Amino acid sequence: MYTVPIKKLKVILFAVFLLVFLQLLGVFHHPFEKDFYDEFRYPYDGDLEPLIEKLKHNQTPEVSPINSYNFYYYKNCDTKCKDLTDLRIIYLVKSAPQNFHRRLAIRSSWGFQRRFSDVEIRTVFLIGLQNVANLQISINEESQRFNDIVQANYTDSYYNNTYKTMSGFEWAVKYCPNAKFYMFMDDDFYISTKNVLRFLRFPTNYPKYLQEPFGLIGQRRALWDLEFELEENVRLYTGYVFKSAPHRHLMSKWYVSLDEYPYHLWPPYSSGGAYILSNAALKDMYYASFYTKHFRFDDIYVGILAYKTKIEPLHCEEFYFHKKPYYKFNYEYVIASHGYEDPKELVNVWNEQKSLGNA
Numbered sequence: 317m318y319t320v321p322i323k324k325l326k327v328i329l330f331a332v333f334l335l336v337f338l339q340l341l342g343v344f345h346h347p348f349e350k351d352f353y354d355e356f357r358y359p360y361d362g363d364l365e366p367l368i369e370k371l372k373h374n375q376t377p378e379v380s381p382i383n384s385y386n387f388y389y390y391k392n393c394d395t396k397c398k399d400l401t402d403l404r405i406i407y408l409v410k411s412a413p414q415n416f417h418r419r420l421a422i423r424s425s426w427g428f429q430r431r432f433s434d435v436e437i438r439t440v441f442l443i444g445l446q447n448v449a450n451l452q453i454s455i456n457e458e459s460q461r462f463n464d465i466v467q468a469n470y471t472d473s474y475y476n477n478t479y480k481t482m483s484g485f486e487w488a489v490k491y492c493p494n495a496k497f498y499m500f501m502d503d504d505f506y507i508s509t510k511n512v513l514r515f516l517r518f519p520t521n522y523p524k525y526l527q528e529p530f531g532l533i534g535q536r537r538a539l540w541d542l543e544f545e546l547e548e549n550v551r552l553y554t555g556y557v558f559k560s561a562p563h564r565h566l567m568s569k570w571y572v573s574l575d576e577y578p579y580h581l582w583p584p585y586s587s588g589g590a591y592i593l594s595n596a597a598l599k600d601m602y603y604a605s606f607y608t609k610h611f612r613f614d615d616i617y618v619g620i621l622a623y624k625t626k627i628e629p630l631h632c633e634e635f636y637f638h639k640k641p642y643y644k645f646n647y648e649y650v651i652a653s654h655g656y657e658d659p660k661e662l663v664n665v666w667n668e669q670k671s672l673g674n675a
């Protein structure tokens with residue numbers, strides 16, 4: 317009988333482990349990826365511009381939509397934006413049904429609608445459905461009391477985040493079509509409304525325009541002329557922008573198969589935790605969704621919508637997708653920071669920054 321010498325066995329075992337390990341890492345997927353720059357196609361594969369124009373004007377496009385987010389709203393604060401002629405920005409906070417305390421903290425900090433007497437801002441919370449006893453009763457009460465809940469018919473779960481985001485897009489287009497800007501964020505973020513507004517005055521040069529040697533001029537110009545950079549119909553899509561590759565290791569929370577997405581890169585996309593769209597961008601991207609197959613990661617889906625409508629995302633470092641370590645004096649220019657799942661901490665930080673004139 318032939319027996320494999322122990323040494324040889326070790327080598328074979330090692331090779332097998334290595335192969336399994338590399339397979340788990342997704343190494344063998346990469347050679348089969350398609351080149352994003354040369355080959356990117358995502359259904360519907362055709363010129364969207366004329367179709368979007370038709371949809372915008374309530375006409376019937378030549379090609380029927382391939383996708384539709386036709387939500388039913390269990391809770392709908394449909395008068396939120398009514399009769400507002402000069403709404404600067406609306407916050408659409410992606411929340412989870414049970415996060416009552418976070419919503420309370422947001423309403424009393426950065427989401428406070430009367431933060432500035434001369435700038436109209438509004439806040440709504442996007443939530444889905446969860447089958448938990450008595451949860452809906454509390455949500456009904458909350459909705460009645462605060463009139464800021466947008467609850468649509470999707471199951472609230474991580475892989476349904478695209479539904480949450482698109483319920484926000486749809487709600488905004490239907491019930492709040494006149495805001496200048498729309499900001500989407502998660503409910504565990506710190507936001508400085510003051511810096512959001514300062515950023516939007518000069519997005520390509522923030523925060524430099526507020527600093528020396530431009531500081532004084534910048535501040536003055538900002539006061540005189542509230543939007544001295546952006547044109548009326550600008551298509552702005554901005555946040556912390558990634559140019560990254562799909563995860564191919566099988567253990568990843570973000571694993572994607574080649575079948576689901578075959579390209580070696582994602583389209584450039586803003587981190588989903590906090591980003592801003594101008595009115596024109598929101599509408600183009602919303603109507604583009606009728607011709608863009610659903611994708612389960614919402615930040616990627618929004619990136620695909622932008623790519624298909626030829627909107628290039630604008631990157632800004634002051635949107636922190638992780639938590640920027642907190643010290644009193646290093647939040648001066650922060651627009652958004654992740655990592656505030658504790659409502660008390662959020663309120664404390666926000667109060668301190670507000671007293672310093674940074675929030």
Ligand SMILES: *[C@@H]1O[C@H](CO)[C@@H](O)[C@H](O)[C@H]1NC(C)=O
Pocket residue numbers: 386387388469470479
């Ligand atoms: C929500 O309800 C509408 C009908 O009102 C339906 O067309 C749609 O498919 C539902 N969406 C989901 C995600 O279940």
Ligand SMILES: *[C@@H]1O[C@H](CO)[C@@H](O)[C@H](O)[C@H]1NC(C)=O
Pocket residue numbers: 469470471472473475476
């Ligand atoms: C997403 O929501 C739909 C509609 O409620 C539901 O049928 C589906 O199971 C949900 N998916 C996940 C992953 O929760």
